Amino acid sequence: MGRAEERRARQRGGRRAAPPTRSSGTAAPTRPAGTASVGTVEGGPVEGGRAAARRAAKGKAARGATGKGKDGKSFIRRLFTWKKIVGGFLGVCLLGMGAFVVLYMMIDIPKGNADATLQSNVYKYSDGTLLTRDGKRNREIVPLSKVPKDVQKTFVAAENKTFYKDNGIDLKGTARGLLNTLSGKGAQGGSTITQQYVKNYYLTQNQTVSRKLKELVISLKLDREKSKDYILAGYINTSYYGRGAYGIQAAAQAYYRVDAEKLSVEQGAYLAALLQAPNQYDWAIASDTGRRLVQARWNYVLDNMVGQGWLDKAERDKMTFPKPKAPKAAPGMDGQTGYLVNAANNQLAKQLVAQGSADNVNDALNLVDAGGWTITLNIDKKKQIALEKAAKSQLTSKLDPKKRSVDADVQAGAVSVNPKTGAVVAMYGGKGYYQHYRNNATRVDYQPASTFKPVILAAAFDEAAQTQTGKPITANTMYDGTSKRPVVDNGVKVGFAPQNEDDHDYGPITVQTAMNYSVNSVFAQMGVDVGMAKVLKVASQLGMDTADLRAVPAQTLGTMGASPLQMAGVYATLDNHGKKVTPSIIKSVESSRRTVDLPNPIGGQVIKREAADSVTSVLTGVVDDGTAKTSVRDNANRDGRKVAGKTGTSDENRSAWFSGYTPDLVTTVGLFGESKKNGAQVSMYKAGGYPRVNGGGFPAQIWAAYMFGVSQTGLKFDLETDQGAAVQPTYTPTVSQSPTQTPSQTPSSQAPTSQSPSQTPTQTPTQSPSQTPTQSPSQSPTGTPTNGNIDNPLNPNGQQ
Incomplete structure (x- = not known):
């Protein structure tokens, strides 16, 4: 053994x-067969x-x-045998099937839900008076026979290739949606056309387990009781396509000015592609990314049709993308009303997503457009009228496209914000909602240019940054303002040498003077001194979208995209002593079907108060002794108001800005060169008869005409700082200054001059200030430093 x-x-x-013992060396005696041995x-x-x-x-x-048995198996293994596991699994399956059978028997196909019932939205000014009603739903139901067969197939190819073969549901996609809902991730697609129609017409957009189970049951029953054509017709007639269009007929008119029966396959494929993201994919307002995405989706639809045998490949290869026509505004939305309504709707939609009432902005806009909302805006009726009047008197009335074709390409946008509450009290979106569909106040595709420089300075102050030579960066720190001076980081040239406006060399100047005259070379070096990553971090904290920006020195010139709404928020945060201000156009929202909790527009401290107040102090110098002095400082209506602000003019004069504030109000004005022919960005040279549209020109003039009529007088900036022009003024403003000075921009039909009109006044003031400044300017723009070496990494000893 x-x-x-x-x-x-x-x-x-x-x-x-037992085996024999080794000690004996012999086998043990055995018992004879059939006998028993006693004692063994x-x-x-x-x-x-x-x-x-x-x-x-x-x-x-x-x-x-x-816990082991005689066979060595553990208690756990004996408890969970494969028989018990299989039996338990089958039991759960049987219970689930039983529960589903019960649900199937209990749930019937309902009538159309409340969201499918047409209702009006009511929009009010901040004082409760009526702004407008948006109650005419742009929808016309058409039978499927009025839609070409090939166009019908584009929607199937886009959303649900197995539509004609399936039983109305996608179990895998539904299971994924249930898991996402339970885990709080939201839906991630996977629904059939039948399920989407059921969600849109019979149920709601709310993402709950019960709603998804109802969707599953109703979809199964609907697929059994109704034909595929009935379901497809309901789907394309109830879906939202953007531009306020519900249903394929309204969409065909909105995008191509034809009836649904006249749509081509190419056009149908675009409308089918739109359903995934109507606002993002609308060609008229889409970003470059949005246009690439919708073209990719359009190709996806047509390729699927070829794959399903619904479209000949040779015919498909000849097709080109059908760009839609320019949009037309909905009735009753003329003037600035349409801009205000759309801005409010977009903010409400984002809040619905944030609080979990919808999965994405598109679904949320469907909830808003379903009607039944009473939305009170923060818009102050008097301020709104004043802003519109200022834009007309200072800009549109001076543009004449018949004399200068470039005048037709000038667009303006403006936003005015209360820095203490975050309320958007006035908004100017453009010439009119009928004339220009896109809201210039919220568009983010133009560069803010030098209005970004205060962000760099805020980062320097907040981070207690030092120059390359180890000196703290303050308003009096000396920099080399030579145009095209290479930017240096730790003794190494970073390959960036920006040119100042008109290639002007300022030589050694203070930070204060560099801000006053918007010297690119100084702020490019300062950005590297602070660290571009830190600069972008502070920009984000102040309200700019920097998620996709690279931390490179070129950003110091304000080369990213930004909207007047965003820049108004940045400057409102500075005015609010570093407490975050997120501008809000909505004051309150009421609905019989759901509650919306609006966040507080005023947030926490995002940069130190002293840093924010120091920037404000420096920005008063731009107004009193810089690029905005003619339009703002010398305005006859200033009436002693304290003002801080910054001008900005982008490369190739494609945009011009003025962002400024008094202690009680912040306003940003932007001008944008947009081709009337194709919407491309173009230069504004010679617009209005001026060589160049500077931020100190039209934008600052609009700002002053509006602000000096609505902001309070007698207020002072409550600043906690010991530096900047407000503490050591370079100019003492006076009410008695002659208003008859020659403006800094002189009308001309000539090409841009080599000297910036905003840099040197064309005429000496005819009357001296009523009070002599208590302290001389800290540094002349082109003078020699009197208080230390300049910060020039290429010449650290300041030798000339």
């Missing part, structure tokens, strides 16, 4: 004959049997202690 058998025999308590256990001696019994008892005790 081998060792294994011997071991098993001992475990059985000696029931097998299966051939073993009595003593051996007792020992085996004792070992058996010990084994039993050990098994009790370890």
